[in-house]
Amino acid sequence: MTNNKGITLIALVITIIVLLILAGVSIAMLTGSNGILTQANSAKTQTANAEAAERINMELNALYSEVLEKNLTKFDATATTGHPDKIKANLPSGYDAQLSNTDKTLTITGGGKTGSITISEAGVATISPAKK
Numbered sequence: 001m002t003n004n005k006g007i008t009l010i011a012l013v014i015t016i017i018v019l020l021i022l023a024g025v026s027i028a029m030l031t032g033s034n035g036i037l038t039q040a041n042s043a044k045t046q047t048a049n050a051e052a053a054e055r056i057n058m059e060l061n062a063l064y065s066e067v068l069e070k071n072l073t074k075f076d077a078t079a080t081t082g083h084p085d086k087i088k089a090n091l092p093s094g095y096d097a098q099l100s101n102t103d104k105t106l107t108i109t110g111g112g113k114t115g116s117i118t119i120s121e122a123g124v125a126t127i128s129p130a131k132k
Helices: 009-030 036-070 084-090
Strands: 096-099 105-110 113-119 125-128
Touching: 009 036, 036 084, 036 105, 036 113, 036 125, 084 096, 084 105
Parallel strands: none
Antiparallel strands: 096 105, 105 113, 113 125
16 A cells, blocks of 8 residues: 555646636726725725815815804905915915905916805805815
């Protein structure tokens, strides 16, 4: 009686086939239109858009509270309230703040998003928030 210790050629081929199937499934999960990498890039884009809108809306809300606190009827471009350079200093690079010719509307843009705050003749502020 011989005592053969080792693996057969059939067992080796089956093992290789199983490994190839697992590799194919793994690659398919990583790539493709519904793969992990595509979904990660999509989530990154959505996060950047939401972050841009959130930054703009936070700055608009800060301006809104200043308008209410100081009972403003227009933005004062020479003071802190409504000064575009001071607003830009609070935001990351790539964002812009512009004051209208009448000093009644201040618009903030950045990251492909736009939001604005307008003061009416009666001194009532209205925010048009950036959409996420």
